[in-house]
Amino acid sequence: MAWTKRTGGTGRGQEGDQPGVAGTGPAGAERPSWAPPVLRGDRLEAGLRTLEFDVRGRLDGLLQGNHLGLVPGPGSEPGEARPYQPGDDVRRMDWAVTARTTTPHIRETIADRELETWIVADVSASLDFGTAFCEKRDLVVCAAAAITHLTLGGGNRIGALVSNGAETVRVPARGGQAHARNLIRTIAQMPRAEEGTAGDLSLLVDQLRRPPRRRGLAVVVSDFLGDTAWQRPLRGLSARHDLIGVEVLDPRDVDLPEVGDIVLADPETGRQREVHASALLRKEFAAAAQQHRSEVARALRQAGAGHLVLRTDSDWIADVVRFVVARKRGWSGAAS
Template identity: 70%
Template sequence: MTEQPGVPQGERRPSRDSGDERPSWAPPALDEPRMQSALRSLELTVRGRLDGLLQGNHLGLVPGPGTEPGEARTYQPGDDVRRMDWAVTARMAEPHIRQTEADRELETWVALDLSASLDFGSAACDKRELAIAALAAVTHLTSGGGNRIGTVLDNGSGHVRLPARGGLAHSRAMLKKVAETPRAQAGTRGDLNALLESLRRPPRRRGLAVVISDFVGGLDWQRALRGLSARHSLLAIEVLDPRDIELPDVGTVVLSDPETGKQREVRTTPVLRKEFAAAAAAHREEVAAALRRAGCAHLVLRTDSDWIADIVRFVMARKRGWSGGAA
């Protein structure tokens, strides 16, 4: 697991109650009334900024093919050859593909990584809070019309499965259950590959599979992701913090791997900062390449940016790309 920066030597990390800028919907250690209030605030934030902007396509997050046969059209470079209509191709003496229409009901499954590496943040929120916010956005964008959503989550101590159901009451109960999941204990290693395999087997109805993680660590999850792509449209939401990408110039700092508990005190020299940034960039590119090979749409959310604006830009670009417009 890639090491993450901890508290600079001689400094104290600000507490959650010290006036730091935190998302209003995600205060720590919530009792029941505050939990309900926080989740309601998150729901209003998502609905208030997404409603009216992303209406139109049935599969809002990943517009694309369904399973119902549609019209045939001439093959264009970049089309999926698996959709080739050989009967029409033979009759017209020109390659044609068979378009498909979206199903009338969409079943969405979310694999939510809540391992110890997400219990870290140096900006407005930590990565865990951003992952829960991403789940809320996915829930909102795929709800309605008889659609269902379920979640499989793992904080390193075992999988928790929340069955796919529809309705606002289910969505709220699901988000509450996820938010109440205990944080991973120090030294607990997550297993993204096993989490994805839990979605792959047993096979589920064709639909949308969403993976929310920071994708820190090895890439042993690639095979499971490719297996999911055989039946589902895929979306990967990568949650990042600025300290995942570069080290600040703060002198002596303690680097900690939250999933092994190992720590190392180093001095953030220009050479070290340059090597850290290069290694982080290389890992991010490896992750992006693995997602592309699996045919997975890729959305990056950062703790230091407007995550809802990032979602809007992503969805609008996907819609324009699918409709033939400029991305």
């Protein structure tokens, strides 16, 4: 059972914030520059514009110029030359540069093939929670914005399946910046499910699996809390697509604070339990949370999926960059 913290007066809002106001962080903490913008109410449109600027500016800057996206594979457009390394394809040897430098060089190519990407966005009730500088739901929107930026272009298309547990919205796969903005806005505007409404990630993944779609990239964004029935459809999805699992976490998903008596609530079933946060309980809670996270990592690994972890108290763009760089190193065979 996945329990989330709820204290009197704050509901699903931030720890130390006013009810329903997200983004100010814990009481007394200064909001860092990397924190996601507020993506609700009358601040939604401004927040989406800020998010787009952040993703374009910081992601391109940290990745140092043009990048090949999240999928491997050569293209036909010539890129930069680099020194030959053992294991490189000798057919890509750049003899002109090799002659000038007297050192073997190969010519990189820029991937230009058409790619179809699908995002499975879980915004069920357990995502409407956050005790740091945003809610987990906000990170789902941020992850979708980053994936869109890294995959869109060159005739690529992107679509999404978004579910809050009560309803599911399908955004058809299309190309273009206008469509990308509409997709991200659709995820951000997905209504919050009523407390007691359970999400079904396995059904959501299965909807993407059937009917079969053209081979491409599938990205599942969720906190992966609750049952593990999603593992089997996820393995089926990976048999046809490149797969990435984005796990969204809050500090209170992995440990309890030393605050005395608290009420723990499961937002997807409505069950509540009042407990005393003793040292023993906090230790057992942390151990159970760590075990669950290990099971999620193992399930994604067995499915052949990349595993990206985003936290509400961490620089999410820097985490995305580290993931992309490590993924590319894995494709090239370079040492990590």
